[in-house]
Amino acid sequence: MIWDNNFAVSIFPILLQGLWVTVQITLLGTLLAAVLGLVFAVLRRLAIPVLSQVVSFLVVFVRGTPLLVQAYVAFFVLPAYGVSFNALTTGIVVIGVNYSAYMAEVYRSGIQGVPKGQWEAATALSLPGVRTWGRIILPQAIRTVVPMLGNYLIQMFKDSAVLSAITVVELMATAQAIGSSSFRYIEPLTLAALLFLAVSYPASRLVNRLERRYAPQH
Amino acid sequence: MDAVIQYAPLLWQGLLTTILVTVMGGALCLVVAFTAGLARLSRHRILRWPAGIFIEVFRGTSLLVQMFWLFFALPFFGIQLHPLTAAVLALGLNEGAYAAEVVRGAIASRAKGQTEACIALGMDPALRLRRIIIPQSIPAMLPPFGNVMVDLLKNTSLVSLVTVADLTFSAQMIRSTTGQTTAIFITILVMYFALSYLLTLLTSWLERRFALDRKALTLQRKENALMKVGAA
Numbered sequence: 001m002i003w004d005n006n007f008a009v010s011i012f013p014i015l016l017q018g019l020w021v022t023v024q025i026t027l028l029g030t031l032l033a034a035v036l037g038l039v040f041a042v043l044r045r046l047a048i049p050v051l052s053q054v055v056s057f058l059v060v061f062v063r064g065t066p067l068l069v070q071a072y073v074a075f076f077v078l079p080a081y082g083v084s085f086n087a088l089t090t091g092i093v094v095i096g097v098n099y100s101a102y103m104a105e106v107y108r109s110g111i112q113g114v115p116k117g118q119w120e121a122a123t124a125l126s127l128p129g130v131r132t133w134g135r136i137i138l139p140q141a142i143r144t145v146v147p148m149l150g151n152y153l154i155q156m157f158k159d160s161a162v163l164s165a166i167t168v169v170e171l172m173a174t175a176q177a178i179g180s181s182s183f184r185y186i187e188p189l190t191l192a193a194l195l196f197l198a199v200s201y202p203a204s205r206l207v208n209r210l211e212r213r214y215a216p217q218h
Numbered sequence: 219m220d221a222v223i224q225y226a227p228l229l230w231q232g233l234l235t236t237i238l239v240t241v242m243g244g245a246l247c248l249v250v251a252f253t254a255g256l257a258r259l260s261r262h263r264i265l266r267w268p269a270g271i272f273i274e275v276f277r278g279t280s281l282l283v284q285m286f287w288l289f290f291a292l293p294f295f296g297i298q299l300h301p302l303t304a305a306v307l308a309l310g311l312n313e314g315a316y317a318a319e320v321v322r323g324a325i326a327s328r329a330k331g332q333t334e335a336c337i338a339l340g341m342d343p344a345l346r347l348r349r350i351i352i353p354q355s356i357p358a359m360l361p362p363f364g365n366v367m368v369d370l371l372k373n374t375s376l377v378s379l380v381t382v383a384d385l386t387f388s389a390q391m392i393r394s395t396t397g398q399t400t401a402i403f404i405t406i407l408v409m410y411f412a413l414s415y416l417l418t419l420l421t422s423w424l425e426r427r428f429a430l431d432r433k434a435l436t437l438q439r440k441e442n443a444l445m446k447v448g449a450a
Contacts, residue, residue: 002294064368064414065407066375069386073407076399161280165379172282185290193287197278204278 008187011178015188018174019195025092025170026157032096033156034149037103042133044104045111062101067162070094075166091163091170099156106148110141146214150207154200161196171195221398222405225388232388233409239306239374239384240413244367246310247317254314255321256347269318276315282376284308289380305377313370320362324355357428364421368414375410385409 043055062070074094078084085093114137122132164173175192179185222229257269276284285308288299299307328351336346378387389406393399 061407061411064372064411066372066386066410068375068378069389069403069407069410072386072390073403076393077403080399158278158280161282162376164282172280172286175283176286179290184294185286186294189283189287189291193279193283196280196283197275200278201274 018171022170025160028092029095030153033099033103036100040104041107059101059104067098071166087167091168106145110145114140147211154203221396222401225392228388232385236385240371242306243309247314250314251317251321254318258322273315281312301381305382317366324358360425368417
């Protein structure tokens with residue numbers, strides 16, 4: 001028999017623990033990406049000399065290089081300069097920064113989508129910059145961004161498997177560890193795949209529905 | 219930096235492998251994308267459902283899981299793939315599933331009148347797709363295809379985890395022998411960045427090449443050139 005049911009049942013609880021870590025990485029990583037991405041998008045838009053260009057380049061550079069290599073850099077290079085966290089924290093920061101580069105683009109298109117009249121009205125009312133951004137522009141820009149945030153959340157959920165390469169013990173690493181210690185790969189890897197699917201498929205359905213509800217209304 | 223120079227041949231080999239995997243994965247991705255994307259649009263359930271399941275499964279699970287499954291689990295079924303084959307297969311199928319949605323979306327969003335005109339002219343469905351619908355959809359497909367290809371390029375770094383000696387794998391080897399972590403990783407980051415930049419350039423060239431109103435564009439360009447000459 002190729003598929004051993006008893007074995008599959010026995011490893012399921014351990015895999016669920018791995019899934020829980022994956023979910024934690026995803027939620028914290030998305031939070032970080034959402035905040036950092038917003039900061040990047042606003043910094044680019046403000047056109048501060050040097051700083052805005054540096055941010056623009058960083059965003060493009062992060063988008064143009066593999067997550068795995070970025071993770072290696074954070075895991076192997078940074079400790080040499082005295083910056084070191086545990087693998088899980090490093091993983092969350094790496095994936096958060098990686099996705100923030102994508103989120104920055106989403107925010108940017110959201111900000112661009114705000115009609116020019118809104119800016120002009122804010123100027124006419126002589127609102128200070130902070131209030132223009134905080135009360136007028138961002139609330140409108142972020143509305144269109146919500147569904148995209150959901151898409152990136154799901155994407156990150158799947159991408160977080162890459163972090164197993166820097167010893168973060170999430171779902172993928174758990175499955176691999178079970179495989180190499182028991183010499184049975186079919187059950188852990190298949191179950192891991194099914195668990196990924198069981199979370200991401202309903203989630204993407206939900207996001208699709210959100211997308212329709214949050215469609216821009218101006 | 220001397221580790222980078224000393225091990226340059228190894229990095230070069232890795233770079234070539236990365237390019238090879240990208241090209242093969244990209245070719246497979248295109249085949250999968252059109253097969254699954256068109257099947258998804260078929261009138262026949264027998265084609266539509268398997269394509270739908272394929273797309274959802276490969277988009278719904280992690281690329282790394284798929285690659286490991288092909289590499290570690292498949293041998294238990296008596297199928298032992300070469301690491302490179304497993305890697306290319308996983309990349310092509312995974313990115314192909316994403317690209318299939320691009321194909322489906324682009325074709326589904328064609329103006330209905332085109333199909334109706336084809337039917338009025340008595341074209342059969344195959345000819346309709348081949349001569350009218352697909353050529354018209356290509357400009358709409360190109361930008362998202364470009365993104366998929368850049369993704370594919372970046373994801374080739376995962377093949378190092380199933381022992382394919384690509385750029386990332388070479389870098390890891392050099393790192394563990396020399397310990398010059400910073401120089402090596404900065405070097406390959408820049409190399410990956412250059413490759414994805416090249417892919418972006420290629421995509422925008424193709425976009426211009428396949429633009430629907432290409433003739434209008436060339437005319438415009440000629441006019442502009444003339445204007446410049448006149449101004450000088």
